Amino acid sequence: MEQAPPDLERQWQPAPLEPLGHTDAGLQAAVGEEAEGSRDEVPGDGTEHALGLGVLMTENNFGLKKIEISVSEAEKRTGRNAMNMQETYTAYLIETRSVEHTDGQSVLTDSLWRRYSEFELLRNYLLVYYPHIVVPPLPEKRAEFVWHKLSADNMDPDFVERRRIGLENFLLRVASHPILCRDKIFYLFLTQEGNWKETVNETGFQLKADSRLKALNATFRVKNPDKRFTELKHYSDELQSVISHLLRVRARVADRLYGVYKVHGNYGRVFSEWSAIEKEMGDGLQSAGHHMDVYASSIDDILEDEEHYADQLKEYLFYAEALRAVCRKHELMQYDLEMAAQDLASKKQQCEELATGTVRTFSLKGMTTKLFGQETPEQREARIKVLEEQINEGEQQLKSKNLEGREFVKNAWADIERFKEQKNHDLKEALISYAVMQISMCKKGIQVWTNAKECFSKM
Amino acid sequence: MSGGPPKGLPSTGPHSLLDMPHPLAGSSSEEAVGGDSTPSPDLLMARSFGDKDLILPNGGTPAGTSSPASSSSLLNRLQLDDDIDGETRDLFVTVDDPKKHVCTMETYITYRITTKSTRVEFDLPEYSVRRRYQDFDWLRNKLEESQPTHLIPPLPEKFVVKGVVDRFSEEFVETRRKALDKFLKRITDHPVLSFNEHFNVFLTAKDLNAYKRQGMALLSRVGESVKHVTGGYKLRSRPLEFAAIGDYLDTFALKLGTIDRIAQRIIKEEIEYLVELREYGPVYSTWSALEGELAEPLEGVSACIGNCSTALEELTDDMTEDFLPVLREYILYSDSMKSVLKKRDQVQAEYEAKLEAVALRKEDRPKVPADVEKCQDRMECFNADLKADMERWQSNKRQDFRQLLMGMADKNIQYYEKCLMAWESIIPLLQEKPEANA
Numbered sequence: 099m100e101q102a103p104p105d106l107e108r109q110w111q112p113a114p115l116e117p118l119g120h121t122d123a124g125l126q127a128a129v130g131e132e133a134e135g136s137r138d139e140v141p142g143d144g145t146e147h148a149l150g151l152g153v154l155m156t157e158n159n160f161g162l163k164k165i166e167i168s169v170s171e172a173e174k175r176t177g178r179n180a181m182n183m184q185e186t187y188t189a190y191l192i193e194t195r196s197v198e199h200t201d202g203q204s205v206l207t208d209s210l211w212r213r214y215s216e217f218e219l220l221r222n223y224l225l226v227y228y229p230h231i232v233v234p235p236l237p238e239k240r241a242e243f244v245w246h247k248l249s250a251d252n253m254d255p256d257f258v259e260r261r262r263i264g265l266e267n268f269l270l271r272v273a274s275h276p277i278l279c280r281d282k283i284f285y286l287f288l289t290q291e292g293n294w295k296e297t298v299n300e301t302g303f304q305l306k307a308d309s310r311l312k313a314l315n316a317t318f319r320v321k322n323p324d325k326r327f328t329e330l331k332h333y334s335d336e337l338q339s340v341i342s343h344l345l346r347v348r349a350r351v352a353d354r355l356y357g358v359y360k361v362h363g364n365y366g367r368v369f370s371e372w373s374a375i376e377k378e379m380g381d382g383l384q385s386a387g388h389h390m391d392v393y394a395s396s397i398d399d400i401l402e403d404e405e406h407y408a409d410q411l412k413e414y415l416f417y418a419e420a421l422r423a424v425c426r427k428h429e430l431m432q433y434d435l436e437m438a439a440q441d442l443a444s445k446k447q448q449c450e451e452l453a454t455g456t457v458r459t460f461s462l463k464g465m466t467t468k469l470f471g472q473e474t475p476e477q478r479e480a481r482i483k484v485l486e487e488q489i490n491e492g493e494q495q496l497k498s499k500n501l502e503g504r505e506f507v508k509n510a511w512a513d514i515e516r517f518k519e520q521k522n523h524d525l526k527e528a529l530i531s532y533a534v535m536q537i538s539m540c541k542k543g544i545q546v547w548t549n550a551k552e553c554f555s556k557m
Numbered sequence: 558m559s560g561g562p563p564k565g566l567p568s569t570g571p572h573s574l575l576d577m578p579h580p581l582a583g584s585s586s587e588e589a590v591g592g593d594s595t596p597s598p599d600l601l602m603a604r605s606f607g608d609k610d611l612i613l614p615n616g617g618t619p620a621g622t623s624s625p626a627s628s629s630s631l632l633n634r635l636q637l638d639d640d641i642d643g644e645t646r647d648l649f650v651t652v653d654d655p656k657k658h659v660c661t662m663e664t665y666i667t668y669r670i671t672t673k674s675t676r677v678e679f680d681l682p683e684y685s686v687r688r689r690y691q692d693f694d695w696l697r698n699k700l701e702e703s704q705p706t707h708l709i710p711p712l713p714e715k716f717v718v719k720g721v722v723d724r725f726s727e728e729f730v731e732t733r734r735k736a737l738d739k740f741l742k743r744i745t746d747h748p749v750l751s752f753n754e755h756f757n758v759f760l761t762a763k764d765l766n767a768y769k770r771q772g773m774a775l776l777s778r779v780g781e782s783v784k785h786v787t788g789g790y791k792l793r794s795r796p797l798e799f800a801a802i803g804d805y806l807d808t809f810a811l812k813l814g815t816i817d818r819i820a821q822r823i824i825k826e827e828i829e830y831l832v833e834l835r836e837y838g839p840v841y842s843t844w845s846a847l848e849g850e851l852a853e854p855l856e857g858v859s860a861c862i863g864n865c866s867t868a869l870e871e872l873t874d875d876m877t878e879d880f881l882p883v884l885r886e887y888i889l890y891s892d893s894m895k896s897v898l899k900k901r902d903q904v905q906a907e908y909e910a911k912l913e914a915v916a917l918r919k920e921d922r923p924k925v926p927a928d929v930e931k932c933q934d935r936m937e938c939f940n941a942d943l944k945a946d947m948e949r950w951q952s953n954k955r956q957d958f959r960q961l962l963m964g965m966a967d968k969n970i971q972y973y974e975k976c977l978m979a980w981e982s983i984i985p986l987l988q989e990k991p992e993a994n995a
Contacts, residue, residue: 333847336847337844340840340843340844340847341844343840343843344837344840344844347836347837347840348837351830351833351834351837353833354826354829354830354832354833355830357829357830358823358826358827358830361819361822361823361826362823364815364819364822365816365819368812368816368819371812372809372812372816375805375808375809378955379955379958379959382959386962522849522850522851525851525854526851526854526987526988529854529855529987530984530987530988532858533858533861533980533983533984533987534984536976536980537977537980537981537984540973540976540977540980541973541977543969543970543972543973544970544973544974544977547969547970547973548966548970550962550966551963551966551967551970554959554962554963555959555963557955557959557962
């Protein structure tokens, strides 16, 4: 295993000893906020359900401690960037609380500020060191799928607020993942304000990252990938496409609905003006107009709620990319394995040819031998010896690559199954909450028009 | 064909349009329309129900014999007995059964006008004739001429404003039919206009064109005399109450115009919303095809959105067909009322001018000449008629708008109720736990 990367324990976590259970992080998990839907089972401790809990290995003892994480604030900052130019960015306050088993009270243990780029750094690190894990995605960097009233500006307070929630969700997903939660760099992200960036970079993870080119090459040339991964890749492509489409159309639907409601507001004004010239009809018209105003203004809250639904869909849109990353890693490993096997086979053949003196295939060596005369027996012995050593090494490598590959497939598929369950659960919840939103909107509509109808009846 | 069960009011009838002879051609055409010789059980039923009413003297065209839609005549019969308002109504007019006629020169639509009355002015208790829009237009002009001191209800617009609308489409024809029905009912309800001879002829004559050609055979004296007032006189000032009416009508028409624009805008926005919804729903279906456990929930959401789309389409159709036309009708109404006000001004101006002329002559004879007295009479009649009509108009307007706006609220409530039902029914589907592991 000489070629194994230095920190093996970080890279190849054995399957967790505790059952995986349900590890879902609901979207609402800030401390103090109510979140009916979010349940977090602490691995190994099936009896505890709490809001937004994760499990962390503390630095000192490797015992499991329950923590609560929240991204509670966002603040605009100005500073100097790497090129010493002034820039404005938003910083987010991350608060970690440890929960005492006995009384459930939480104590603030850590609190620090991080900006979006640091979150990105953390995620990139996790992607490199846990290629078999479907790594939770970050909220979008720039506002996309906006409908006209929403701002596409990164500094817009609504966008910042939604991003704060998204970042919190990311941390909770990581903290509730049975494997990722144990990562030291993640722990330091939550606890070590200064120097964290240097610490991450010192792991040298950027160097370990697979080059995109290599990955692309492998995807095209791999001969025998595990069929499940190929199917999964197709699925994630289609999922990404369909959710993108859905989000785009939903944004347009929101736009149009906004228009419908707002135009009704004009009735308020004209009914009021009309009522001024009427005697008996006046009061009814006037009060009906008021209800039209209420109707028109109700759309703002309705659409704001719907944005949460869009955010839930977006998370899974980005998850599709994480799925693809795992598939790519498999293809890369498989391709590597196939290349190593091919290389070994060719070396074995060479060796055989040299040993038996037969040249079965056309080779340059064969040609030169014919042209310049055969080599001496001693030379031939030397070459055979070298080849035999290489073959030995190659066989060992192949064995270990095979083992690695199988380990990867096993672990990756376990996490994919976990992810599938999480996805089904979360999306069902999202659809339910969407339906509930629609029901609430319909009820409000019925209420307003019933009120208006009563006013009209009094005309 | 006529042996079939009664189907309410068929809009085109079971008769092929090309088969139908010209409806205004003569009495024989009405019977010929019946088709086969054996009367249908429906027609027989109609006959037996009110046998005494259906004794046919020469030349009458009783209702119910020529059309297979005899359930409508049953309904009308019931209406005759129904004393909803507590008033004793003795005249009922209905417009229905639009039919398309294709002739060499033109294509047009006729409507069946059914009249039931116990008034002496009508020879028969029931009439059924066919009229086209032209005829209504003629009637209205005649009423304006012969009853210039009264407010004549408006007709729906003659020409189609937005050129793309098909004037033979079911929706357009139905909208127009309703407006024409309203027009005749308003006249029917008017204590003076309903007795107008032109109105009577319109309701009863088999050959209206012949009557039209005869010219103004029967004129009311008031109408004739007022008709000769030329517009040479200028009114100094409108009396307060009529000025107030004028101002009211101006603002009223303005506000209605605004409401019309708003309503149109809302419909436009709703249609654009509908277009997006029709794309939105199917995307959930597409997604559903990729999934296992989520397939049913996603498909359910797709169907739900489809149902909401349908409900929205019904709402926009209703608003277009029922709401907008009534608004427009009232705008036309107030326009025609303003012109009646102007005519009244004319009459007053003439009277005042003549009065002034007499005063200027400075004769000792205090006797006012006869023609000045006539002018005064004319003016006072006009004022009285107009005031009475205004009051009636105000009260009808109030009722009409109450109904119209409540109707609008109702349609919106129904739309939301349909959507609510769709979404509520899908919640249990979404909450279903899968039986086997996905």
